[in-house]
Amino acid sequence: MEFFNLLLIFATAVLVLRKPSRERLAFRLLVLSTVLMVLLFSMATRTGLLPGLNY
Amino acid sequence: MEQTASGVPGARQGDGLFTLLALAVLFLMLVPVGMATFWLGFARGDSPCVMCWEQRIGLILISLTGLFVLRFGPRPKYIGMAVLVAGWGMFMALRHVGMHAARDIGQGFSVEILGAHTYTWALFAYWVCVIVMGAMLLVVRSEHVPAAPRTLRGVERLAGGAFLVVVGANLVQAFASTGPPPFLGQSDPVRFSFNPRHWHWSLEEWRPLPISLRGRWAVEKPDLRTLVSDPAAGPLVNLPRLTVKEQRPLTLPLDGPPTDLAYDPATDQFLLATARGIYLTDGTLSRIDRHTIVDPGYSVDLGRFAGAAFLDEGALIAVGENKSYVVLQPNDQADGDANFRFFLESRDRFDEVTRGRFGTVRARLLYVMSAAYDPGTHAVYTLTVPNNRARRLVISRFDRRDLTLSEEYSLDVAPASGLILAPERGLDQLFITGAAVADGKLFALSAAYGTLLTIDLVGRQVVAAHAIAGLTRPVGLALRGHDVYIVDDAGMVTVVARP
Numbered sequence: 001m002e003f004f005n006l007l008l009i010f011a012t013a014v015l016v017l018r019k020p021s022r023e024r025l026a027f028r029l030l031v032l033s034t035v036l037m038v039l040l041f042s043m044a045t046r047t048g049l050l051p052g053l054n055y
Numbered sequence: 056m057e058q059t060a061s062g063v064p065g066a067r068q069g070d071g072l073f074t075l076l077a078l079a080v081l082f083l084m085l086v087p088v089g090m091a092t093f094w095l096g097f098a099r100g101d102s103p104c105v106m107c108w109e110q111r112i113g114l115i116l117i118s119l120t121g122l123f124v125l126r127f128g129p130r131p132k133y134i135g136m137a138v139l140v141a142g143w144g145m146f147m148a149l150r151h152v153g154m155h156a157a158r159d160i161g162q163g164f165s166v167e168i169l170g171a172h173t174y175t176w177a178l179f180a181y182w183v184c185v186i187v188m189g190a191m192l193l194v195v196r197s198e199h200v201p202a203a204p205r206t207l208r209g210v211e212r213l214a215g216g217a218f219l220v221v222v223g224a225n226l227v228q229a230f231a232s233t234g235p236p237p238f239l240g241q242s243d244p245v246r247f248s249f250n251p252r253h254w255h256w257s258l259e260e261w262r263p264l265p266i267s268l269r270g271r272w273a274v275e276k277p278d279l280r281t282l283v284s285d286p287a288a289g290p291l292v293n294l295p296r297l298t299v300k301e302q303r304p305l306t307l308p309l310d311g312p313p314t315d316l317a318y319d320p321a322t323d324q325f326l327l328a329t330a331r332g333i334y335l336t337d338g339t340l341s342r343i344d345r346h347t348i349v350d351p352g353y354s355v356d357l358g359r360f361a362g363a364a365f366l367d368e369g370a371l372i373a374v375g376e377n378k379s380y381v382v383l384q385p386n387d388q389a390d391g392d393a394n395f396r397f398f399l400e401s402r403d404r405f406d407e408v409t410r411g412r413f414g415t416v417r418a419r420l421l422y423v424m425s426a427a428y429d430p431g432t433h434a435v436y437t438l439t440v441p442n443n444r445a446r447r448l449v450i451s452r453f454d455r456r457d458l459t460l461s462e463e464y465s466l467d468v469a470p471a472s473g474l475i476l477a478p479e480r481g482l483d484q485l486f487i488t489g490a491a492v493a494d495g496k497l498f499a500l501s502a503a504y505g506t507l508l509t510i511d512l513v514g515r516q517v518v519a520a521h522a523i524a525g526l527t528r529p530v531g532l533a534l535r536g537h538d539v540y541i542v543d544d545a546g547m548v549t550v551v552a553r554p
Contacts, residue, residue, distance in 0.1 A: 002108045003229040004236045009115055010222045016122045017215045020204035023127055030123065034116055034140055040239070041109040041147050044260055048270025051146075051153030055272070 069199035080121040105240035113144035128200035148178035286522030289504025290480030294522040316531030328363035348400040362426025381410040427490035469516035489532025
């Protein structure tokens with residue numbers, strides 16, 4: 001899934017750098033990548049979502 | 056279409072700002088992300104774990120928002136995304152650091168750079184991002200936002216090119232070490248290799264697991280209310296019974312329910328503890344000689360006193376459920392004003408010698424409800440109680456001189472004791488709330504199943520056990536001569552003959 005997310009990021013950067021007219025699509029991809037990052041990290045840490053420290 | 060600044064031929068609004076931003080993007084992609092990819096990954100074979108991957112992607116996303124700003128100007132939605140990602144990145148890094156921060160010196164996960172492990176640097180990198188973004192926002196003006204996409208200049212195009220190269224390299228590394236969807240990064244990744252035969256794609260992170268906020272740290276405080284008191288239901292079968300010699304209620308004006316009991320033969324005094332209070336009484340538990348109420352929270356959080364014991368030379372120790380402690384010394388000439396910071400009541404009857412925290416290893420995620428002192432070995436003992444996460448009876452011994460852990464172990468039953476554990480039962484089902492040492496033996500009273508253990512401190516085994524019927528939530532135990540004094544949380548004192 002990390003590969004997929006990096007693929008999204010790469011495509012977003014290409015749009016920004018080469019096709020600035022597609023700004024709206026690029027921004028949506030940026031949001032999608034961010035959400036995917038949050039979801040994947042949360043899934044990886046779901047057995048202890050908060051930092052494992054002595055609160 | 057370019058926006059030009061009035062009065063400066065060839066220059067555009069905010070060129071300096073955009074140059075700084077381009078350099079920041081370049082730095083972020085080449086130093087933390089680029090070094091992690093090319094040097095640690097391709098050159099040294101390091102593969103990110105599943106958490107490292109997301110932290111790295113977060114840094115890449117911050118750089119990507121930088122490219123958005125270079126192209127479209129500093130619009131609020133890009134800055135907002137950058138702040139969101141940086142904030143989440145700091146949380147990710149803290150979550151990761153939290154797994155390893157309390158380990159022994161030098162220990163950690165994966166590789167170390169300049170004395171710190173990679174996930175620690177992620178926390179630093181995100182922190183720097185937030186600082187830099189804040190500084191840049193100070194100089195952003197509305198006129199920096201162009202009406203149309205900007206034309207990128209040399210350093211800005213360089214930043215964009217570097218971004219594509221580094222992300223391209225990450226695509227290679229991610230494909231090799233995590234694979235295409237639905238494969239996902241791993242908790243313990245395999246060393247990076249360009250050889251497909253060494254690639255290990257995993258679905259282990261998709262397996263069902265319980266969801267929790269604090270994980271193994273979500274430990275409930277001890278609660279006696281649900282314990283079974285009947286000795287016949289305990290893990291040790293056919294225990295001999297101790298006969299109750301006397302049972303009477305305490306009539307002392309305590310500030311709350313008792314939480315522990317100790318006895319000092321040198322002064323013929325009992326020590327009664329409450330959640331916050333320390334009471335020295337006469338040898339019949341009928342008169343309070345002196346007392347104080349400790350301020351539990353101004354410094355070390357003492358929690359709720361659960362154990363208390365006499366130390367040497369009149370000093371005494373009170374231990375909280377959280378293994379934090381305070382050492383007090385009775386003093387008739389104590390300066391009440393100087394002691395204002397330590398005590399809530401009766402400030403001129405004790406001095407506070409020290410307060411601190413007992414650190415343990417095996418008992419780290421377990422609370423205690425007892426404390427005992429062995430004057431023969433100058434050692435303080437605590438015994439753990441089971442909780443919703445862990446069921447383990449751990450005895451910890453702390454040296455009186457530095458109040459630091461000297462030894463800890465789980466209990467066994469001595470084979471020669473003749474004690475029999477019921478099938479599928481263990482000593483870790485006991486709930487020790489009172490303890491005292493005499494003649495090299497540790498006497499430990501379990502509020503669950505009304506069981507009194509006799510533990511040989513040299514052999515570290517239970518050498519005898521007895522049942523005491525009729526106890527309801529006992530919280531403290533003291534040895535006085537040949538008698539065992541037990542106090543419960545309702546203030547009832549039970550006396551049995553010492554086994």
